[in-house]
Amino acid sequence: MGTAIYRKLAKSNITKNYRFFIPRILTEAGLLACLFITFTMTIDKKVCQGYGGAYMSFIMAIGTVIVSLLSLVLMIYSNSFLMKQRKPEFGLYHCLGMEKRHVGKVLFHESLMTSVISIVSGAAFGVLFYKVCSLIICKILHTDSITGFYYIKPLSLVPPIILFIVIDIIAYIINRISIARMRPVELISSGHKGEKEPRVRWVLLVLGVICLGSGYAISLSIKSPIKALELFFLAVFLVIFGTYFLFVAGSIFVLKVLKKNEKFYYNRLNMPCVSGLLYRMKQNAVGLASIAILVTSVLVMLSTTISLYTGMNSAIDDMFPQQCYVMTERNGYEIIDPKDAEKCAYEVASKMGFEIEKGSVQRYLEVTLVKNDNNFDFMEYNEAELDNVVNFLIVKKSDYETMMGKKTDIGDKDVIYYPITISEKETPSVFRISGEDFNVIEKIEAFPISSAMGNVVPVYGIVANDEVVDKWYEEQKALFGDFASEFDERYAIEFKDPDRFYREGKDYSPELLKAIRPYMDGFDNGMVGYNVESCADVRDELFSLYGTLLFLGLILGTVFIFTTALIIYYKQISEGYEDRDRFKIMEKIGMSQKEVKKTIKTQVVMVFFLPLIVAGIHVAFAFPIIVKLLNLLLMGDTMHYVICTLIVYLSFAIVYGLIYSGTSKTYYNIVK
Amino acid sequence: MALLEVKGIKKTYTTRFGNNHVHALKEVNFDVESGDFVAIMGESGSGKTTLLNLLAAFDKPTSGTITIDGKELVTLNDNSLAAYRRTNLGFVFQDFNLLDTLNIKDNILLPIVLSGKNINDYKERLDSITKDIGINDVLKKYPHEIPGGQKQRVAVARALITEPKMILADEPTGALDSQSSDELLRVFERINKNGQTILMVTHSVAAASHSNRVLFIKDGVVYHQIYRGDATDEELYKKISDTLTMLRKGGEE
Numbered sequence: 001m002g003t004a005i006y007r008k009l010a011k012s013n014i015t016k017n018y019r020f021f022i023p024r025i026l027t028e029a030g031l032l033a034c035l036f037i038t039f040t041m042t043i044d045k046k047v048c049q050g051y052g053g054a055y056m057s058f059i060m061a062i063g064t065v066i067v068s069l070l071s072l073v074l075m076i077y078s079n080s081f082l083m084k085q086r087k088p089e090f091g092l093y094h095c096l097g098m099e100k101r102h103v104g105k106v107l108f109h110e111s112l113m114t115s116v117i118s119i120v121s122g123a124a125f126g127v128l129f130y131k132v133c134s135l136i137i138c139k140i141l142h143t144d145s146i147t148g149f150y151y152i153k154p155l156s157l158v159p160p161i162i163l164f165i166v167i168d169i170i171a172y173i174i175n176r177i178s179i180a181r182m183r184p185v186e187l188i189s190s191g192h193k194g195e196k197e198p199r200v201r202w203v204l205l206v207l208g209v210i211c212l213g214s215g216y217a218i219s220l221s222i223k224s225p226i227k228a229l230e231l232f233f234l235a236v237f238l239v240i241f242g243t244y245f246l247f248v249a250g251s252i253f254v255l256k257v258l259k260k261n262e263k264f265y266y267n268r269l270n271m272p273c274v275s276g277l278l279y280r281m282k283q284n285a286v287g288l289a290s291i292a293i294l295v296t297s298v299l300v301m302l303s304t305t306i307s308l309y310t311g312m313n314s315a316i317d318d319m320f321p322q323q324c325y326v327m328t329e330r331n332g333y334e335i336i337d338p339k340d341a342e343k344c345a346y347e348v349a350s351k352m353g354f355e356i357e358k359g360s361v362q363r364y365l366e367v368t369l370v371k372n373d374n375n376f377d378f379m380e381y382n383e384a385e386l387d388n389v390v391n392f393l394i395v396k397k398s399d400y401e402t403m404m405g406k407k408t409d410i411g412d413k414d415v416i417y418y419p420i421t422i423s424e425k426e427t428p429s430v431f432r433i434s435g436e437d438f439n440v441i442e443k444i445e446a447f448p449i450s451s452a453m454g455n456v457v458p459v460y461g462i463v464a465n466d467e468v469v470d471k472w473y474e475e476q477k478a479l480f481g482d483f484a485s486e487f488d489e490r491y492a493i494e495f496k497d498p499d500r501f502y503r504e505g506k507d508y509s510p511e512l513l514k515a516i517r518p519y520m521d522g523f524d525n526g527m528v529g530y531n532v533e534s535c536a537d538v539r540d541e542l543f544s545l546y547g548t549l550l551f552l553g554l555i556l557g558t559v560f561i562f563t564t565a566l567i568i569y570y571k572q573i574s575e576g577y578e579d580r581d582r583f584k585i586m587e588k589i590g591m592s593q594k595e596v597k598k599t600i601k602t603q604v605v606m607v608f609f610l611p612l613i614v615a616g617i618h619v620a621f622a623f624p625i626i627v628k629l630l631n632l633l634l635m636g637d638t639m640h641y642v643i644c645t646l647i648v649y650l651s652f653a654i655v656y657g658l659i660y661s662g663t664s665k666t667y668y669n670i671v672k
Numbered sequence: 673m674a675l676l677e678v679k680g681i682k683k684t685y686t687t688r689f690g691n692n693h694v695h696a697l698k699e700v701n702f703d704v705e706s707g708d709f710v711a712i713m714g715e716s717g718s719g720k721t722t723l724l725n726l727l728a729a730f731d732k733p734t735s736g737t738i739t740i741d742g743k744e745l746v747t748l749n750d751n752s753l754a755a756y757r758r759t760n761l762g763f764v765f766q767d768f769n770l771l772d773t774l775n776i777k778d779n780i781l782l783p784i785v786l787s788g789k790n791i792n793d794y795k796e797r798l799d800s801i802t803k804d805i806g807i808n809d810v811l812k813k814y815p816h817e818i819p820g821g822q823k824q825r826v827a828v829a830r831a832l833i834t835e836p837k838m839i840l841a842d843e844p845t846g847a848l849d850s851q852s853s854d855e856l857l858r859v860f861e862r863i864n865k866n867g868q869t870i871l872m873v874t875h876s877v878a879a880a881s882h883s884n885r886v887l888f889i890k891d892g893v894v895y896h897q898i899y900r901g902d903a904t905d906e907e908l909y910k911k912i913s914d915t916l917t918m919l920r921k922g923g924e925e
Binding site: 197262266267268271272275276278279582584585586587588589590591592593594595 | 728730750751753754755757758761763765769770771772773774775778781782783785786787788791814830
C-alpha cells in the first residue's frame with residue numbers, strides 16, 4: 001500500500017492548485033517545444049547543407065543555448081514560487097501527522113505527474129510547431145522548400161527531453177531539501193507577519209543612477225560603429241544593473257517622497273496606493289526589473305531583426321550603384337585586363353539571357369584621414385580618435401571624365417564632392433586637405449562608386465585633379481608604408497533590367513568567374529572568389545543571414561514573452577492573496593466596492609505597466625548605439641529602424657495588455 | 673426616537689440548491705438609545721455575528737427593518753452604504769483589522785482620508801483621542817511593532833475619529849489577554865461616559881459586565897435582557913452568569 005494514496009494525494013493537490021500548476025506545465029511544455037525546434041534546426045544536416053544553412057545552424061545553436069539557460073532559470077523560479085505559496089498546505093500535512101518523508105513522497109508523485117504531462121505535451125507541441133516553423137522559415141528565406149526539412153528525426157527529441165528531465169529532477173531535489181529544512185512551526189504560521197516599512201537604500205540608489213546614466217551615456221556619445229560594437233555589451237550590463245538597482249532602491253525612494261508630501265498622500269486613492277506599493281515594491285522590485293529587462297530584450301531583438309530583414313533591399317541598393325563588379329586591379333596588382341573582363345561579361349550575360357545596359361571601368365583610391373573640423377589630414381590614428389576617422393573615395397579627374405562620359409572643369413584647387421555615407425549631411429564649401437584648401441565646385445547627386453566602408457566610417461566621394469590625387473597617394477604611401485592604400489580598379493556592369501537581375505542573377509557571378517579565370521594570368525591568391533561580386537549574390541547571402549536572425553528573433557521573442565507572462569501571472573497570484581486581507585479591511589471601514597476596485601486597479605496598472613514604460617525608455621536610449629551596430633550590418637536607413645521599432649513596441653504593448661487583462665482576472669477573482 | 677431601531681428582523685440562508693433553509697435570525701426586535709452601551713451575548717451559532725453584519729450593512733435582512741437615526745438601511749445602495757458606514761458607524765473587530773502597510777497614525781486617519789475630508793481638520797481630534805486612549809506615543813510605529821492590546825486601542829481610536837453615532841464592536845476582547853481586555857473595556861466605559869453609543873457583541877461575561885444593558889440571543893431570537901440599573905460591574909457580572917446558566921439549562925430541557 002502507500003504508493004496509491006500518495007499518488008491520489010498528489011493528483012488532488014495538482015487539481016486543487018491548478019492556478020499554480022497549469023501555468024507551470026504550459027511554460028515547461030512551451031519551452032521544451034521551442035528548445036526542440038531550435039535544437040533540431042541546429043543539428044539537421046539537410047538544413048546545414050541547404051540554402052543559407054551555414055548561418056542557420058550556427059545561429060540556431062546560439063538560440064538553443066539561450067533557450068536552455070532560460071528554461072533552467074525559469075523552471076527553478078516557478079518551482080520555488082510554488083513551494084513558497086504552498087507552505088501552509090505542507091504545514092497542514094504536518095499537523096495531520098505526516099512526516100517529512102511522507103510529504104516528500106507526495107512531492108515526488110506531484111513532480112512525476114507534472115513532469116510527464118509537460119514533457120509529453122511539450123514534445124507534441126514541438127513536433128507540431130516544427131512543421132509550422134519550417135514553413136515560416138522557408139517563407140522568410142524566400143525558398144520554396146528545403147528537401148527533407150519537414151521530416152523530424154526522433155533522435156533530435158531526445159536531448160531536449162533529457163534536459164528537461166534533469167531540470168525537473170533538480171527542482172525536485174531543491175524541494176526535498178527545503179522541506180527537510182523547514183521547521184513545522186514555520187510551516188504552519190507562514191502567513192504574513194508584519195513587515196518593516198522598507199528603507200531607502202542610498203548606496204544602491206546612487207549606484208543605480210550611475211550605472212544607468214553611464215549606460216545611457218555610452219549609447220548617446222558613441223559616434224563610431226566600431227566603438228559601438230566594443231562598448232555595446234558594457235552598456236547592456238550597465239543598464240541591466242542600473243535597472244535592478246533603481247527598481248529596488250529608486251522605487252522606494254520615489255514612493256517615500258510621495259508619502260512625505262501630505263497633500264498628495266492623504267487622499268482616498270493615493271494613501272492605499274502609495275502605502276501598498278511601498279510593500280509591493282519591496283517584494284517585487286527584482287521581479288519587475290527582470291520583466292523590464294526581458295521586455296527590453298524582446299523589443300530590441302525583434303525591432304533589429306525585423307528592420308534588418310525588411311530593410312535589406314534598400315541597403316543592397318546603396319551598396320550596388322551597378323549590379324555587378326569584376327575586380328581588375330587590387331592593391332596595385334593587375335588581375336585581369338578590363339577589356340577581357342568586358343568581353344566575358346557580355347558573353348556570359350547573353351548566354352544566360354541578361355542584357356547589359358552599360359559597362360564601365362572604375363578606378364579609385366580609398367584612403368583614411370583624420371578629420372578635425374574641416375581639416376582632413378593623413379596621419380596615424382589611435383583608437384581614441386576613431387570617432388574622427390573618415391574615408392575618402394578618391395577618383396582622378398581623367399578617370400571620372402571617362403566614367404561619366406563628360407568633361408569637367410576641375411582646377412588645381414577644386415574638388416567635386418559627394419557624401420556617400422547617408423548620415424553625413426553637412427556639405428562644407430571648402431575642404432582643407434593635408435594643409436591645402438580645396439573649393440567644392442560641384443556637389444553631385446550620385447557617385448558612380450560605392451564604398452564597402454560607408455556604414456562603418458563616414459565616406460566622402462572626392463574627384464580631384466590627377467596631379468593632386470597623385471600627391472595625396474604619395475603622401476599616405478610615405479606615411480603608412482606597407483599598410484598604405486593602393487588604387488583599385490574594377491569593371492562595373494549595369495543591366496537593362498536591374499530588378500530582374502537582382503532577383504534571378506545569382507548564378508551570373510559564378511559563371512562569369514569561370515569565364516574570366518583563363519585570362520587571369522595565373523593570378524590566384526585565394527581571393528579569386530571575391531573578384532566577381534553581384535547584388536544578387538549579396539541578396540542571397542543577406543537573405544539567409546538576416547532571415548535566420550529574424551527567425552531566431554521570433555523564437556526567442558516568443559520564449560521571452562512566455563517568460564514575462566509567467567512571471568507576471570505568478571506575481572498577480574501571490575499579490576492577490578496578500579492584498580485580499582487589505583482590501584477586506586478597507587471595505588469594512590467604509591470604502592465602497594467600487595472604490596476598492598479602483599484602488600486595486602491603480603496599483604495593479606502601475607505595477608504592471610511600469611516595466612513596459614521602462615523598457616520603452618531603455619529602447620529609446622539604446623537607439624543611437626543600435627543604429628551604429630546596424631550600420632555595421634550594412635543597414636544605413638535610420639528611419640526604417642525607427643518605424644520598425646515603433647511598430648514592434650506598439651504590437652508588443654498590445655500583447656502585454658492582453659497578458660495583463662488575462663492575468664488580472666485571476667487577481668481580481670482572488671481579491672474578491 | 674431611538675438611535676437604532678431593529679424591527680422584526682429575519683435572516684434566512686438558503687443552501688445552494690434551495691432545498692434547505694437555515695434560519696440564522698428568526699425575529700429580532702430591539703432599540704438602542706443614544707448614549708447607551710449595549711452588549712449582545714449568545715453562544716456560537718446563536719446569530720450574533722449575523723445580526724452585527726446586518727447592522728453594519730454588510731448584509732441585507734430577509735425581512736424586517738433596521739433604522740439608524742431615522743434612516744432605513746434597506747433603501748441605500750452600495751455607494752451610499754459605504755458612505756453611511758463611514759459617517760455613522762465606527763468598527764472594532766476581534767482581529768483588529770489594521771492595515772499592516774500604514775503606521776498607527778495613518779491607520780487611525782484612514783476613515784477620514786477615505787471619506788475625502790481634509791485631515792488637518794482632524795489633527796486636534798486625533799491628538800485628544802490618542803492621548804485619552806493612551807496610544808499617543810506609538811503613532812509613528814507600525815501595527816506589527818505593538819502588542820495586541822494597543823492594536824485594539826488603535827482600532828478604537830480609528831472608530832472614534834469620524835465621530836460616529838454608534839460604535840459596533842465584534843468580540844473586541846476576543847484576541848486579548850485578561851489585562852489588555854480590562855484596559856480596553858475601561859476605555860469603552862470612558863468613551864461611553866462621554867456620550868458615545870456602543871453596541872458590542874461578545875460571549876465574554878467580563879466584557880458584557882462593563883455595559884449598561886445586556887441582550888441575550890439564542891436560536892435567532894432575543895431571549896432575555898438585563899439592565900444594569902444601579903449594579904456595580906461585579907454585581908452585573910454575577911447577574912449575567914446566572915442568566916447564562918439559566919439559559920443553558922433552559923436549552924437542555
